[in-house]
Amino acid sequence: xxxxxxxxxxxALLHFFIEIESSPFVTRENGKKALLxxxxxxxxxxxxxxxxxxxxxxxxxxxxxxxxSVSREIQSKMTAELQRQ
Numbered sequence: 001x002x003x004x005x006x007x008x009x010x011x012a013l014l015h016f017f018i019e020i021e022s023s024p025f026v027t028r029e030n031g032k033k034a035l036l037x038x039x040x041x042x043x044x045x046x047x048x049x050x051x052x053x054x055x056x057x058x059x060x061x062x063x064x065x066x067x068x069s070v071s072r073e074i075q076s077k078m079t080a081e082l083q084r085q
Contacts, residue, residue: 015060
């Protein structure tokens with residue numbers, strides 16, 4: 001199936017998923033959940049920017065600060081959930 005995307009966008013998306021799949025973050029507590037949440041948010045933002053016709057960021061470059069933030073958010077939610085039980 002041929003994409004209508006520019007080749008550099010298709011390649012960036014491919015490399016994004018390779019980076020997610022091979023991230024050492026996966027070995028952390030809740031690492032898989034953090035990576036999946038990060039991937040969903042970043043991919044949605046990237047797609048929205050692309051559809052809007054504006055300049056898009058390089059999705060293949062993992063934003064470690066954002067990933068850490070997502071991880072802290074998940075940990076906070078899980079802690080709150082445990083306290084409610």
